[in-house]
Amino acid sequence: MKQLTINIIYLFMALNLFACKPAKKGEQLKLDWQPGVNAPKHYPIETIFGSFSNGERGCGITTGICQYGGWGLGGKEMSSGHFVPNKLTLGWFSYAEDKFYKGEFDLPADTMQALFKQGFTGREGTHFRYNYLIVNAYPKGGVALWMDVGGSRIVEIAHFQGEEMEYNWKSMYPYTTDTRDELNEFVMQQAKGSLEYIAQHGITQEPFKTIFRQRYSYTIALDSVQHNKPLYIMAEFFNGEMDTMHGEELEHNFFKTKAVTKYISFQWVKDRVVYYGKVYFEPKEMFDLFAKMSAECPDEAYVMHLKPNYNTRKLTVTLSSSTQELEIQQTGKIGKSINQDDANM
Template identity: 50%
Template sequence: MSLNLLSCLTGQNKAKIEWRLGVNAPKYYPIIVASGSLSNGRKSAPLTTRADVNDGWGQSGLEMSTSYFIPNKLSVKWFSYAEDKFFGGSFDLPEDTLRTLMKQGFKRPNGSIKGYVYLYVNMYPQGGIALWAEAPGSRIVEIGHFQAKEIDYDWKSMYPSSKKSGREDYNKMVMADTPGAEAYIAKHGFSQEPFKTIYRQRYNYTISIDSIPFSRTEFIQFKSFNGEMDTMEDEELESNFFKTKAVPKNIFFRWRKGMVVYFGEIDFNEDEIFKAFASMQKECKEQPFVLYLKPDFSTGKLGVCLRGNNQETQDSVEIEIKKAGRIGKSSIQPHQKK
C-alpha cells in the first residue's frame, strides 16, 4: 500500500491545507458515534455524533465544517446496533503521509495540482476502523486500518429522551429499518471480513481496452472494493501499467474517435470478480496480468476478461467475466472544444 500511495504523491507546488471530515459504516452494520475527533494536540475536528450512519462501505458522510491542520490522532467511541456493543480507542495516524498528501496533493497531467480535501472514517464489525483521503472526483487512497476495543459506556446518556424504549427495543427498531440486514448477518455474521483483509488484497495488473490506443482514451476511472479510486488520463494511462491495485468494483472510461465520444462502464459482481482474480493469480504464479475491456458496438455491451500467461506451461490464460457492462456514444457538436 505504501508504494502505491507514494506513487500518488507527485506535484511540486503545494496544495492548500483544507479538509472536511466524514464518518460512515457498511450498509448492514449501522452505528452511531458517541464521541470522536481527529486532532493534532492543539486543534481538533469532531466526528458526527447522535446520528445513525450506514450509507455503505467507503462512503464519506461528509460534514460541512472545514479544518485547516494536519491531524496525527484519531479518537472515537461508537455503538454498533447490529452487535449491541460499544467500541472505542485512540490511534496514532501516519502524520508524514497525511502531511505529504495535504501539502503536495498530486500533479495532474495538465500540470494543475489536485489537493486531498476529504478525510473520512468507516467503522465495521468487531471494532474495525478504516480511514481514507480523497481528492474529489479524482483519487481516493487508503490511509490505514485500526482496531478498537469493546468498552463500557452509558447507553442512556446517548438517548436521554428515550423513556419508553429500552436499549433492546431501540436496537431492534434500528435494525428493522435496515432492509436486508437480518439475512445478510445470518449469512456473514459479525466477521471483520471482507472489509479488513479480503477487499484489501492487491494484484499486479493493468487495464487495456480492445482496439483503442491510449492516445484516444480520455480517461479511465477505477473504483475498487477496498474504497480506493483512481482516475487515469494522458500519460497516466500508460505509466499505470502493472501496478498493484485492489479488485475493481466499477470502471468507467471514455474515448474519442473523430467527432464521436464513446464511453463504457461496468459494475462488477463481487463473487464473480474475486473468484476470477484468485484463479488468475493461481494460474499466473504471481505474474502480472491484464484486465481486458472489449466494447461490442453491435450490441452496446462491454465484455471483460482477464488475460495472463502461465510461466510453467507457457500457455496463455483467459478468464471470461460473464457479467457485461455497457457502452454508448455521443456526437461532438462543431462549436464544442475538442
C-alpha cells in the first residue's frame, strides 16, 4: 500500500483558514455576497448575459470574458448582492460546441436562506457568512450552482438545464477579421489540452451532471486520535463541495452524505506537536472503490480512516464498513512541514 508521509510542525500555528468577513457572535448578519461564473477547464465558455434576482433587486454577472478556470471554481467579481435570490438568468457561448445557451432558473430560496442564516463557525468561535454564489456552465447546457463560505465550506445548491438559443455571434467580436471557426479554434488551443481531452472523451455532460454527484454515507476520521485533538480536517469532493471540519463536526460531519473525496488536508496534535498532511486521490480508483463498497455493503455507513504510524511517520488511508476494509492508494502531493517558533499551546 502506498502511504502518505506525515509531516511535523511545531505547535504555534496562526491558522488563517477563513478568508471572509466575520460577524460578531449574536449580531444579526447582513447579506453581502459576490457572484462568480466559470466552466470546466476543457470546455471554455463566455457569458453573454447573467444575473441573480429576487423580483425586486438584482446582481449582475460579468459578461464578455472567456472562462475555463476549472470545475467548481468561480471567477470572483466586483458586483455584490444583499438579498436572497430566487432566480438565476444566464446566457452563454460554448466554444467547444460552437453553440449558444440560455436559461432562467428558479432557485431553492428557502435552502439558500437557511444556509445564509446558519453560516459557518470557525475554530475560535468566530462566525462567518456565505459570501460567494458560484455558477459553472458545462457541456450541452448544464449549469451548476454552489454557495461558498470564503473557502471554508462549499455546498452544492442545484443543477439546471439550459436550452440552445440563436444569437448574433458577430456582436461578441464586432471588430475581428477572423471567422467564427478561427476564433473558436484559437480559444480551444488556449485552453491547453482541451482538444486532446475532447478527442478522447467527447463533449458530454458527464462526469459533471451525474458521476461526480453520486453521494455516499460516510465520515472522515483520524484513527487513534481523540476528537478534541485534531485541529481540523479539510476535504474537497469531486462534485465541487468542500468542508472544513473541527470540534464536534470531526465526529458528526456537516455533510451527512458526501460525494467522493478528491483531496484531504488535516492537522492534529499529539504530545504537544502538531502533525500535518495532505493527500490527493486518483479519480478512477476512488469511484471504483466507493462503487464496490456500495455494492457489497449497500445498507451500511462507511468511515474513511486516516491512520498515522508515528514510528515510520507514514499514514495509510482506508475505507471501512463493519464487515470489510478497502485500501486506498495515495496519489498526488505530499504535505510539507511548516516550521514556526516554539510556543506554548
